[in-house]
Amino acid sequence: LPKHEFEVAMTCEGCSGAVTRILTKLPDVKFEIDLPKKLxxxxxxxxxxxxxxxxxxxxxxVKYNGTK
Structure with missing residues (x-):
C-alpha cells in the first residue's frame, strides 16, 4: 500500500485525538501521527x-506532501 504524508495543523493532543477518531472510522487504513512535526x-x-x-x-x- 502507498504511504501518504500529510501536514495537518495540529497543536495539541486534542487535535491529534480528533485526527485519530476520524481515521479510525475508515476501513483498511493504517496511520501514524507525529504531533511535534504536525505530520x-x-x-x-x-x-x-x-x-x-x-x-x-x-x-x-491539511497539506498533502506526497508518498513516502
Missing part, C-alpha cells in the same frame, strides 16, 4: 482526494 502518514489504497477530505473533517488545515 500524519496514512497507508491506504484510497485516493489522495478522499483522504484529504477526510482529514479536513477535523477542522484543521
Amino acid at each position: 500524519v502518514w496514512i497507508e491506504s489504497d484510497r485516493d489522495v482526494e478522499s483522504l484529504t477530505d477526510t482529514l479536513k473533517k477535523c477542522g484543521k488545515e
